[in-house]
Amino acid sequence: MKKTVVSIVSIVTALLVSALIAATPCFATPMADISLSMNRIAEYTKPFSNGGGTMRGNYFRVAMAGGVTEEALDRVAALGRDPDAIDTNLEIAVLASSVGVINIAPVEAGALGTPKQTDLRLGAFLYQESLLLRFLGNTNAAGIHEGVLQHVIIARGNVTRAEVESFYQNGIRAMVREELVAQFNQTHGNYNPYMVYSSNAENECVIDDMTDILVYFFTAPNNNTYAPVLGVLNHFFDLLARGIGSAGSAAGAYDVAVSNLSSELMGRINTDRRNRVATTSSTSEMASFIRNSNNAANRILASVQN
Numbered sequence: 576m577k578k579t580v581v582s583i584v585s586i587v588t589a590l591l592v593s594a595l596i597a598a599t600p601c602f603a604t605p606m607a608d609i610s611l612s613m614n615r616i617a618e619y620t621k622p623f624s625n626g627g628g629t630m631r632g633n634y635f636r637v638a639m640a641g642g643v644t645e646e647a648l649d650r651v652a653a654l655g656r657d658p659d660a661i662d663t664n665l666e667i668a669v670l671a672s673s674v675g676v677i678n679i680a681p682v683e684a685g686a687l688g689t690p691k692q693t694d695l696r697l698g699a700f701l702y703q704e705s706l707l708l709r710f711l712g713n714t715n716a717a718g719i720h721e722g723v724l725q726h727v728i729i730a731r732g733n734v735t736r737a738e739v740e741s742f743y744q745n746g747i748r749a750m751v752r753e754e755l756v757a758q759f760n761q762t763h764g765n766y767n768p769y770m771v772y773s774s775n776a777e778n779e780c781v782i783d784d785m786t787d788i789l790v791y792f793f794t795a796p797n798n799n800t801y802a803p804v805l806g807v808l809n810h811f812f813d814l815l816a817r818g819i820g821s822a823g824s825a826a827g828a829y830d831v832a833v834s835n836l837s838s839e840l841m842g843r844i845n846t847d848r849r850n851r852v853a854t855t856s857s858t859s860e861m862a863s864f865i866r867n868s869n870n871a872a873n874r875i876l877a878s879v880q881n
Contacts, residue, residue: 616700620667622681630661634676641675647727653719668697669727691733698728698739699746703793707837710796747793751836752786758832759825766824781871784864785829789836791860803861804833805844806854810865822868 623634630638639648648661651670655663661670670676672693688696701724708717729736759768759782785807792800808829814822834841 616668616697617664620664620671623667623671623676624664628662630667630670634671634679635661637675637679638670638673641673641678643670643673643675647730650719650723650727654723665697665700669723672697673731690731694728694731694733695739695742698724698734699743701728702739702743703747703837704839706793706796707839710801711839711843713839744794748786748790751789751793752782754832754835755782755785755789755829758828758835761828762824764820764824764827766821768821768825768828781864781867784860784867787860788858788864789833791858792840793836799858801843802854803858803864804840805847805852806861807864808844808848809854810868814868 623630625631648670649658651666652658652661654669655661655666661667671680672690674690677690701720705717705720705724708714708720724739725736728734729739734742761767788803788807792804794800808826811822811826811829815826830841833844
């Protein structure tokens with residue numbers, strides 16, 4: 576009987592909140608014109624990969640014949656698990672976008688665009704990873720990513736360092752928002768958090784707040800910008816402890832979104848949550864997020880009670 580009541584409450588809550596926000600434009604956001612995520616890179620590398628997760632021999636040989644030096648190969652191989660093998664999607668993508676391979680690439684490999692667009696995207700991903708890894712304390716890995724960016728991607732001559740950094744800075748907001756909207760618009764448990772945590776009649780948008788929080792972190796990763804990133808997840812679990820079931824769904828959506836943006840960052844968040852690291856953040860973005868998410872939670876409680 577209890578499960579039936581909870582199920583009915585979940586359905587009624589979702590319908591009520593959906594009706595409140597259905598007409599709002601809070602989520603009317605353009606698609607990102609860049610993609611730095613490993614998911615996009617994995618799609619790009621499929622035609623070049625064999626079943627064992629390494630680069631197909633014919634493409635590898637063409638890459639080496641087309642001007643990839645032994646020094647560049649060593650730098651790229653150091654990105655992954657085995658420094659003597661090209662065995663990750665990122666490594667394959669870097670070699671597969673070299674001049675020789677591009678000339679014989681199958682049609683489906685055009686996912687990252689022209690050679691310049693491809694190097695901008697790969698360069699931006701490497702730049703992001705170097706920033707995050709340095710913040711996380713892995714200076715060796717940060718240096719490896721920085722080395723591939725500078726001595727492989729930029730050295731190819733399609734892009735400059737300034738262009739890569741500008742491309743990253745200009746595109747990170749659209750990418751973060753796109754990922755958050757995608758994950759919050761999926762049902763987690765009994766709720767679609769997109770419908771619960773988007774907007775009310777006063778256009779309070781929790782998604783906007785989370786976008787700001789994540790963008791500030793990815794732009795300049797440091798302890799001050801990290802605290803709100805962890806704080807968002809802690810706050811959703813605090814709401815869950817208050818009996819707001821949809822907050823658990825939102826926490827799940829946020830977890831997946833951040834993981835897709837950076838698995839290393841999500842690993843740090845999970846570690847800090849296991850260690851019960853407290854978050855104190857006085858940023859205006861965090862204050863706005865807490866206010867708006869609390870308002871959403873209170874609307875849910877009021878809807879159920881009425």
